Amino acid sequence: MTYLDKIIDTHFTEDYFRLTLPSELNSSSATSPAWYGYLAALNVLGTPMLFSTAPLAHHFAVGTSGGKNSIDKHHIFPKHYLETIGFINDRDRNQIANFTYLDYATNIDISDNPPAEYVQRYKNKLGEEGYRLACEQNALPIDFEKMDYMEFLTQRRILMAQTVRKAYKELCR
Structure with a gap:
């Protein structure tokens, strides 16, 4: 085993993906390494x-x-919607776990609508299985649109870390 392999194995442990990375994702920094x-x-x-x-x-x-x-780059729980339910601090609204990339047309369609409203349109368009797949691929808890915002952030950080772990394992093949 090379020196670099040892460093990688020491850093990217199960605890890293289960505890450290979700904690590092608890940030609103747009330039976060996580x-x-x-x-x-x-x-x-x-x-x-x-x-x-x-x-x-x-x-x-x-x-x-x-x-x-x-x-x-789009807020999954739109920023202005969060304001209407009492989240006025940018640190809360701009959490890494609240972002995803959307194509421009989808971003415009979603706009500032609450997830409970816009997700139903996409569930109808994609079907239940397509919706589940989209959530799985994008590290979103199933039925995230029904979740409390802070619980959503906690669950999404865990799923995002699992996505990173999956890609890491893919690269290690």
């Missing part, structure tokens, strides 16, 4: 954007614009 690790995992796994069939990696590829006609 957030970038999650995005990298989505790319490794070929995960489509939420409510889409287009892999996120296609929008981060060299030569794509990544501009307004492509994708947007």
